[in-house]
Amino acid sequence: MDGTIAEFTKTHLELIENERNFEIEQSQALISGLLPTHLQRLGFALVGLRVTNTRTGLGGKTMMTLEAAVMGDPLPPTSLRSGDIVGLCAPGGHKPGKQADKKDQRPTAQLSGVVTLVSESKIVVAVGGDDGEIPEDWHERCTVKKLANDTTYKRIIHALKDLTAIKERPALHTVLFSNIDPRFEAETVIADDDTGFFDSSLNESQKAAVRLAVSAHDIALIHGPPGTGKTHTIVEVIRQLAARNQRILVCGPSNVSVDNLVERLGRIRGLPIVRLGHPARILPAAVAHSLDSQTKYSDAGELVRDVRKELDDTLAKIPKCKRSAERRALYDQVRELRKEYRVREAKVVDHTIGGSRVVLATLSGAASRDLAKNKSKFDVVVIDEATQAMEGECWIAALQAPKLILAGDHQQLPPTIKSMDARETKPKEDREKEQQQSCELLETTLFERVRTKFGDTVCCMLTTQYRMHADIMRVSSERLYDGRLVADVSVAAHLLSDLEHVTATDDTESPLVFIDTAGSEMRESAESSDISDTSTGNRQVKQLGDTDSKLNKGEAELTLLHVDRLIAAGVLAADIAVISPYNSQVRLLKSMIRDKYPEVEIGSVDGFQGREKEAVILSMVRSNGAKEIGFLSDFRRINVAITRARRHLCVIADSETVSVRDPFLKALFKHLEQSADLRYPDQV
Numbered sequence: 018m019d020g021t022i023a024e025f026t027k028t029h030l031e032l033i034e035n036e037r038n039f040e041i042e043q044s045q046a047l048i049s050g051l052l053p054t055h056l057q058r059l060g061f062a063l064v065g066l067r068v069t070n071t072r073t074g075l076g077g078k079t080m081m082t083l084e085a086a087v088m089g090d091p092l093p094p095t096s097l098r099s100g101d102i103v104g105l106c107a108p109g110g111h112k113p114g115k116q117a118d119k120k121d122q123r124p125t126a127q128l129s130g131v132v133t134l135v136s137e138s139k140i141v142v143a144v145g146g147d148d149g150e151i152p153e154d155w156h157e158r159c160t161v162k163k164l165a166n167d168t169t170y171k172r173i174i175h176a177l178k179d180l181t182a183i184k185e186r187p188a189l190h191t192v193l194f195s196n197i198d199p200r201f202e203a204e205t206v207i208a209d210d211d212t213g214f215f216d217s218s219l220n221e222s223q224k225a226a227v228r229l230a231v232s233a234h235d236i237a238l239i240h241g242p243p244g245t246g247k248t249h250t251i252v253e254v255i256r257q258l259a260a261r262n263q264r265i266l267v268c269g270p271s272n273v274s275v276d277n278l279v280e281r282l283g284r285i286r287g288l289p290i291v292r293l294g295h296p297a298r299i300l301p302a303a304v305a306h307s308l309d310s311q312t313k314y315s316d317a318g319e320l321v322r323d324v325r326k327e328l329d330d331t332l333a334k335i336p337k338c339k340r341s342a343e344r345r346a347l348y349d350q351v352r353e354l355r356k357e358y359r360v361r362e363a364k365v366v367d368h369t370i371g372g373s374r375v376v377l378a379t380l381s382g383a384a385s386r387d388l389a390k391n392k393s394k395f396d397v398v399v400i401d402e403a404t405q406a407m408e409g410e411c412w413i414a415a416l417q418a419p420k421l422i423l424a425g426d427h428q429q430l431p432p433t434i435k436s437m438d439a440r441e442t443k444p445k446e447d448r449e450k451e452q453q454q455s456c457e458l459l460e461t462t463l464f465e466r467v468r469t470k471f472g473d474t475v476c477c478m479l480t481t482q483y484r485m486h487a488d489i490m491r492v493s494s495e496r497l498y499d500g501r502l503v504a505d506v507s508v509a510a511h512l513l514s515d516l517e518h519v520t521a522t523d524d525t526e527s528p529l530v531f532i533d534t535a536g537s538e539m540r541e542s543a544e545s546s547d548i549s550d551t552s553t554g555n556r557q558v559k560q561l562g563d564t565d566s567k568l569n570k571g572e573a574e575l576t577l578l579h580v581d582r583l584i585a586a587g588v589l590a591a592d593i594a595v596i597s598p599y600n601s602q603v604r605l606l607k608s609m610i611r612d613k614y615p616e617v618e619i620g621s622v623d624g625f626q627g628r629e630k631e632a633v634i635l636s637m638v639r640s641n642g643a644k645e646i647g648f649l650s651d652f653r654r655i656n657v658a659i660t661r662a663r664r665h666l667c668v669i670a671d672s673e674t675v676s677v678r679d680p681f682l683k684a685l686f687k688h689l690e691q692s693a694d695l696r697y698p699d700q701v
């Protein structure tokens with residue numbers, strides 16, 4: 018088995034290194050080659066800021082507040098967001114008092130940090146702390162510039178190396194890498210009369226999934242098609258495990274996936290939880306459970322608060338201090354206080370993590386030093402949205418317990434492999450076969466691998482969905498979920514016209530509308546360079562892989578007309594989403610719809626995975642004589658697209674181009690022709 022693991026990690030390490038290099042090269046090509054002022058126009062930098070305040074945050078980090086050079090001026094429009102990794106630098110890397118070389122506008126990053134807040138007038142960046150001290154000669158004017166973030170790749174590489182090096186392996190590893198079958202409790206873990214469930218609203222498939230997950234010794238999968246209450250089920254699994262005195266590490270690939278669980282688990286009385294991760298990246302609703310808040314406000318945190326205050330007071334004195342000797346003395350004092358602060362804080366952190374039965378973090382965050390230092394022992398690792406994480410990423414968490422529970426849906430989009438996306442628009446035959454295989458290997462998730470290996474023995478599918486009208490989910494159920502997915506009675510026939518303030522019209526009484534552009538000459542085109550996003554005032558920079566992205570002006574106009582009709586019927590703009598598989602079309606749609614209806618959400622299909630809206634309009638874009646459909650041929654993307662709508666789905670597409678080759682699309686268009694309210698552009 019060790020040989021198999023060594024082979025597995027070797028291949029994956031190579032692939033992850035490639036992916037990491039690809040991402041860094043791409044972002045450097047975009048960011049490093051441009052002058053800061055140019056980057057600022059593109060939204061990737063803020064130039065000539067003043068440091069207006071410094072205080073101490075978690076991990077002894079210094080929170081630097083930066084504002085526009087002219088006091089009270091707003092910051093220029095920016096795409097910098099909380100959680101971004103940024104470099105802080107002075108123009109030309111000059112030191113205070115020295116003249117900057119006017120010609121050299123390229124800054125050299127001198128400090129790196131994480132953005133914790135961006136408002137109209139200021140940006141706050143957490144710097145230093147465990148990552149190093151702030152240099153004494155730190156200048157008060159600087160540029161903030163977005164940096165490539167390869168932290169997750171580094172952590173995956175570390176985890177894969179650790180996986181190879183393990184001496185005493187849990188049975189889980191044997192199950193995953195050799196031919197040993199997974200084991201389950203022979204006895205019923207929750208009584209047949211169902212009295213053992215905490216949540217009495219669970220449906221039969223959810224109960225079956227909980228039983229499977231609790232009874233597993235090594236691994237169990239919860240397969241949750243769209244809207245089937247996967248999170249609901251995971252919460253019950255965690256409660257059951259906690260009631261059996263197990264310690265649980267709960268992870269997801271994104272902050273949103275983790276915070277969704279934090280919010281729900283946080284409501285359960287008597288279940289101590291803690292959310293690890295940078296406060297800047299945690300959703301407001303989950304912040305109260307963050308390690309940062311708990312160390313700050315708990316009784317045990319009292320110890321830390323005193324030193325924090327002293328540190329902040331000392332830091333505040335530095336900018337006012339003119340003499341360099343005095344300044345230096347204050348810096349020495351800061352260094353000492355910071356050491357003391359870290360020692361005390363480590364104790365509180367240890368206490369908080371150790372006292373929590375459930376610890377939550379992103380997969381990447383599971384590599385947190387706080388966990389490693391705490392030597393936390395977990396009995397079970399639960400990974401939600403596991404089909405959106407690369408296997409290597411799952412191993413960061415999976416190394417920390419002998420039992421693993423994965424939840425996800427392999428019929429929706431897999432993790433994004435950026436080096437593959439960049440090639441997506443090129444013809445298939447141009448891609449090197451080997452690279453194609455590598456990407457496919459990276460795209461194969463741990464969930465998928467285990468499901469293929471053991472099938473239903475380890476996997477339980479949730480079969481009742483609580484989102485879509487029955488007509489909206491039908492094709493997905495029949496083609497992708499063996500016809501087993503059923504709509505709960507509460508949603509099976511719900512319509513927009515049932516909503517308050519919505520009048521009954523042809524649109525609001527139809528769960529499915531299909532506007533077929535075939536023969537209308539509404540052809541696709543490639544993106545011209547002058548589409549701007551008027552909401553930010555910035556010209557949008559084309560994303561990677563967009564080099565050949567497609568748009569369709571005719572479809573965009575039909576989309577706007579359909580939005581007009583829904584809103585005229587009383588549907589709230591905030592209940593409508595407009596989605597398209599192509600980024601160029603998304604930009605075009607934003608430029609046409611945003612000013613008129615700012616609350617209508619407009620985005621890519623990929624970006625909308627995991628979300629839902631009452632009404633969804635899908636613009637498929639492709640319309641050409643050659644019947645080329647590019648990445649619409651990925652059934653998982655189409656599945657995500659059509660399963661976002663609760664009461665109304667309007668598909669705008671050219672059936673002659675889109676419905677011809679791909680079996681899933683063929684089935685979808687057959688269903689649309691039979692069951693949807695069918696319209697042609699001249700009737701809209």
Ligand SMILES: Nc1ncnc2c1ncn2[C@@H]1O[C@H](COP(=O)(O)OP(=O)(O)OP(=O)(O)O)[C@@H](O)[C@H]1O
Nearest residue numbers: 218219220241242243244245246247248249483627
């Ligand atoms: N047993 C149930 N009875 C009634 N409603 C339920 C039940 N299970 C889930 N739901 C409802 O279904 C909706 C989806 O649940 P949840 O958010 O847990 O699903 P999910 O599968 O995680 O979602 P997604 O499809 O986005 O992954 C929620 O509104 C939830 O209240």
